[in-house]
Amino acid sequence: MRVIGLMSGTSVDGIDAALVDISGSTEDLQATLIAGATYPYPADLRDRILAVCGGAPLSLAELAELDDAIATQFAQAALKIQANQAPAVLIGSHGQTVFHRPPNAQLGYSLQIGRGEVIAYQTKIATVSNFRAADIAIGGQGAPLVPPIDAALLRHPIEHRCVQNIGGIGNVTYLPPLKADLPIRGWDTGAGNMLIDLAVQRFSEQTYDRDGAWAARGTPNLELVDRWLQQDFFQQPPPKSTGREHFGAAYLDACLADASGLTQADILATLTEFTAASIAQSYQRFLPQLPDRVLVCGGGSRNTYLKQRLQFLLPDSIICTTDDLGLNADFKEAIAFAVLAYWRYHEIPGNLPEVTGAPKSVLLGEIHHVV
C-alpha cells in the first residue's frame, strides 16, 4: 500500500514528506521509501509558528487561520512528493506541534495543527492526523510514538540497540535483542539541536552549526554540563517527554547566564556536550545495559562533532546512523507517520504503553475520508 508520511518537527524547519510502500503488519512490517523531500516553510509562516511555540498570545481567529495555512502547506507537500508517481491511497500527517504539556497531576495536552480534514479535501487522499491525542487521553505522554516503528524495522537478533533521534528534541528507542525477555523502552532525552540552533542564531546570521564545526573549535565546560544534568528532567525516570516549552529561548537565556565569560565557541561546545551527555547519561541511568550499537537519525546525525562526543561518552558502543542500515536518517520520522497511518487504517494499535506510560494500546489518529 502506498502511503505518504508528513512531518514537521520541533525545529520548525519545514515539512518532511515521504512516499512509502508499506506491507505486513508489525513484526513482518516492510516500509520502503520511494521518494522523500523536505519543503521549507515560507519564512513568515515559520516565524508565526515559532512565535506561537514561544508562548505568544493568539486569538482563536488567528489560530484557525494558522491551522489552515499549515494544512495547506502539508497538502501541497503531499501533492509534490507524489507528482509523477503512482498515487498514494493514504496520508499520515503528524502536523505541527505548537504546544506539548506532559501529564503531571493532570492529563497531558499536546496540540498538533494543520487539520487533516483540509489535507484530505485538498489532496483527495484519505488522511490520518492527530496521532497523539488517544494515548494522552488515557494518561500517556503521547510521545515518543516512533519506538514501535523502530522496533518493527531495526530490531536485531543479538545486538542491544538504541535508535537515537536528534532533532530539535532528542528521543531514544531502546531495542533489546529479539529473543531477550526485556521490554522495548523509549523516552525524550532532552534538547537535541534546539539549544545549539538558538545559540547560533543569537551569535550569527546562521541558523545551525553545520557539522558542528563552530563547537569543535571550542572547549566544553564540563562543570556546567554536570550542573545542568542535575535538573529534574534528567533525574526523572521514563516515561517522559518534553518540547520547546522547556528547552526553548528562556532555557537558553539561563544557560548563557551560567556561561558568561566563555567564548562563543566554548558555549557552543558546552551546549553540544550537554546534548551528548544527556543522551549518554540517560542510557547509563535508565537502560538494563548499554547498547552495542547506537543508530543516530534526524538532523543531528549530520553533526560530526556531536557524534564524536557521543562516541567519546559511550566508548563501548558502535555509533552509526540509520542510513548505514538502509533506513533514511532524514525521513525516518516521516516514514514512521506513514506507518502509523497504515496501522490506523488496518486497525492495529500504534502506541507502546511501556514507552508512553499509557495503561493500554490504542488506535492512534483520526481518519478523514475523501468527500
Ligand SMILES: Nc1ncnc2c1ncn2[C@@H]1O[C@H](COP(=O)(O)OP(=O)(O)OP(=O)(O)O)[C@@H](O)[C@H]1O
Ligand atoms: N549538517 C548538519 N550539521 C549540524 N546540524 C545539522 C546538520 N543538518 C541538520 N542539522 C540540525 O538538524 C536540525 C533539524 O533536525 P530535524 O529535521 O531532525 O528536526 P525536527 O524533526 O524538526 O525535530 P524533532 O525530531 O525534535 O521533531 C537543524 O535545525 C540542525 O540543527
Ligand SMILES: CC(=O)N[C@H]1[C@@H]2OC[C@@H](O2)[C@@H](O)[C@@H]1O[C@H](C)C(=O)O
Ligand atoms: C510533542 C512532539 O511533537 N514531540 C516530538 C518531539 O520531537 C522529538 C521528540 O519531541 C518526540 O517525542 C516527538 O516526536 C517524535 C516523532 C515521536 O513522537 O516519536
